[in-house]
Amino acid sequence: xxxxxxxxxxxxxxxxxxxILCAILAPWIAPEDPYKINLVQELAPPGxxxxxGRDINxxxxxxxxxxxxxxxxxxxxVVVLISSFVGIxxxxxxxxxxxxxxxxxxxxxxxxxxxxxxxxxxALVAVLGPSITNVVIALTALGWVSxxxxxxxxxxxxxxxxxxxxxxxxxxxDIRVMVLHILPNIVSTVIVQATFNIAGVIISExxxxxxxxxxxPGTPSWGAMLSEGKQVILDAPHVSFFPGLAxxxxxxxxxxxxxxxxxxxxxxxxxx
Amino acid sequence: xxxxxxxxxxLEVNDLCxxxxxxxxxxxxxxxxxxxxxxxxxxxxxxxxxxxxxxTALSVLNLIPSPPLDSMSGEIRFQGENLLTFTxxxxxxxxxxxxxxxxxxxxTALNPVLTIGDQIVEMIRAHNSISKKEARDKAVHLxxxxxxxxxxxxxxxxxxxxxxxMRQRAMIAIALSCDPDILxxxxxxxxxxxxxxAQVLDLFKYLIESRGMSIIFVTHDLGVIAExxxxxxxxxxxxxxxxxxxxxxxxxxxxxxxQKLLSLIKGGVA
Numbered sequence: 001x002x003x004x005x006x007x008x009x010x011x012x013x014x015x016x017x018x019x020i021l022c023a024i025l026a027p028w029i030a031p032e033d034p035y036k037i038n039l040v041q042e043l044a045p046p047g048x049x050x051x052x053g054r055d056i057n058x059x060x061x062x063x064x065x066x067x068x069x070x071x072x073x074x075x076x077x078v079v080v081l082i083s084s085f086v087g088i089x090x091x092x093x094x095x096x097x098x099x100x101x102x103x104x105x106x107x108x109x110x111x112x113x114x115x116x117x118x119x120x121x122x123a124l125v126a127v128l129g130p131s132i133t134n135v136v137i138a139l140t141a142l143g144w145v146s147x148x149x150x151x152x153x154x155x156x157x158x159x160x161x162x163x164x165x166x167x168x169x170x171x172x173x174d175i176r177v178m179v180l181h182i183l184p185n186i187v188s189t190v191i192v193q194a195t196f197n198i199a200g201v202i203i204s205e206x207x208x209x210x211x212x213x214x215x216x217p218g219t220p221s222w223g224a225m226l227s228e229g230k231q232v233i234l235d236a237p238h239v240s241f242f243p244g245l246a247x248x249x250x251x252x253x254x255x256x257x258x259x260x261x262x263x264x265x266x267x268x269x270x271x272x
Numbered sequence: 273x274x275x276x277x278x279x280x281x282x283l284e285v286n287d288l289c290x291x292x293x294x295x296x297x298x299x300x301x302x303x304x305x306x307x308x309x310x311x312x313x314x315x316x317x318x319x320x321x322x323x324x325x326x327x328t329a330l331s332v333l334n335l336i337p338s339p340p341l342d343s344m345s346g347e348i349r350f351q352g353e354n355l356l357t358f359t360x361x362x363x364x365x366x367x368x369x370x371x372x373x374x375x376x377x378x379x380t381a382l383n384p385v386l387t388i389g390d391q392i393v394e395m396i397r398a399h400n401s402i403s404k405k406e407a408r409d410k411a412v413h414l415x416x417x418x419x420x421x422x423x424x425x426x427x428x429x430x431x432x433x434x435x436x437x438m439r440q441r442a443m444i445a446i447a448l449s450c451d452p453d454i455l456x457x458x459x460x461x462x463x464x465x466x467x468x469x470a471q472v473l474d475l476f477k478y479l480i481e482s483r484g485m486s487i488i489f490v491t492h493d494l495g496v497i498a499e500x501x502x503x504x505x506x507x508x509x510x511x512x513x514x515x516x517x518x519x520x521x522x523x524x525x526x527x528x529x530x531q532k533l534l535s536l537i538k539g540g541v542a
Contacts, residue, residue, distance in 0.1 A: 166381045
């Protein structure tokens with residue numbers, strides 16, 4: 001029995017697992033200390049002893065990429081976990097009770113969605129000050145919106161089903177009805193959304209770091225590495241190329257997995 | 273035509289009016305409907321589509337969604353207390369626990385993502401503070417009572433994995449799980465095919481005898497009513513057309529509408 005119909009999903013899973021392993025095992029598998037400065041070999045092209053070359057400070061790019069996976073994947077997971085939790089909670093309340101609560105929450109969602117997301121994140125981080133924690137705060141403050149809207153829509157459709165009425169009829173409290181009867185029916189949609197969102201958050205984090213609003217200078221974050229490379233992009237393209245490739249691969253991988261999960265959970269997409 | 277009863281009824285509905293708010297204005301859905309349900313008796317509510325049968329049944333537990341509900345008036349006395357004056361949390365203690373409800377479509381009334389066992393256990397635990405283990409034992413017992421074979425395996429099944437008749441039996445088991453005083457069954461046999469229908473009716477008859485329950489049985493099928501009910505309430509367009517014991521209504525229907533309905537099953541001509 002195969003779990004996913006699309007082979008790209010497996011490729012995505014493999015890539016994600018590889019990156020997660022890199023993140024966990026970074027101190028053991030990284031060939032060098034990512035912070036080690038080696039000015040003699042600055043901007044050394046890929047070659048012996050440093051298969052991805054060295055950056056402006058002569059640090060080993062492979063080692064920095066491996067440590068960078070920690071930052072990207074942790075931020076991706078943390079932001080999506082918190083924002084999906086908040087989004088599910090507010091979406092459930094909004095969709096289930098309707099009325100003025102719904103009106104209020106959804107107008108707030110509309111306002112947040114009307115802003116270009118990254119711009120708002122930039123503004124927030126600029127106010128709070130650049131740091132990884134503030135990046136998480138800014139991205140979470142925006143991330144819950146898409147979950148809240150998605151969950152609300154699903155709740156409105158599920159709450160009209162007869163088994164929800166049956167649960168109310170049997171005297172179960174609103175919280176029980178929401179958590180036991182409505183939530184399990186929408187959780188698959190939320191998982192798909194979360195997978196895509198991880199990819200989005202990784203891009204946003206890289207963008208913020210690229211702009212110098214993320215991790216402090218010197219931290220091996222993919223976005224920051226990309227940014228450092230742009231000064232020397234004509235002389236030493238490998239400095240930007242490898243972090244860019246890493247971002248591309250991880251984002252692509254999460255999208256593949258998201259697609260696979262969506263196909264799996266959605267009975268309407270072609271089932272042979 | 274109302275009958276005089278010796279004992280105090282377990283449920284007494286007096287002059288129940290239900291008004292809906294629609295875009296075209298207010299519409300009276302139920303107009304002064306009254307009936308009594310005696311202990312250990314079955315009341316059949318019959319009528320065509322849109323006559324207000326289901327609304328009558330739902331209003332007993334104050335379950336009509338608002339909108340479209342505009343207002344409800346009258347009295348619904350359950351063991352002497354007027355349910356219409358109950359607060360939300362008071363009602364919650366009655367729902368499922370004292371008065372249970374069975375829906376027409378067992379496929380849509382069971383949650384597709386929870387196993388049969390989870391749904392029964394959860395219902396028992398919503399009203400009784402007992403352990404999961406005890407609730408599971410009770411669930412097995414209930415499934416056996418409603419005639420489900422190999423109940424321990426069935427507990428692990430999802431609704432789509434079992435047959436329609438078995439789903440309806442599972443629904444009945446869920447409804448029985450808190451030993452309610454009254455069972456309201458809204459077209460419980462309509463979605464089933466004829467042989468299964470007969471089996472489910474037999475199950476109801478068995479439950480009436482073994483548990484001594486009072487049942488409100490809503491249906492459009494007079495043939496089903498004839499088999500199971502003691503009293504009958506005929507509704508048309510939200511109004512009571514006829515309300516009396518089953519013998520009287522079947523042998524001497526007063527209203528032309530009832531006569532017509534009866535001629536359909538008696539003459540066998542549709």
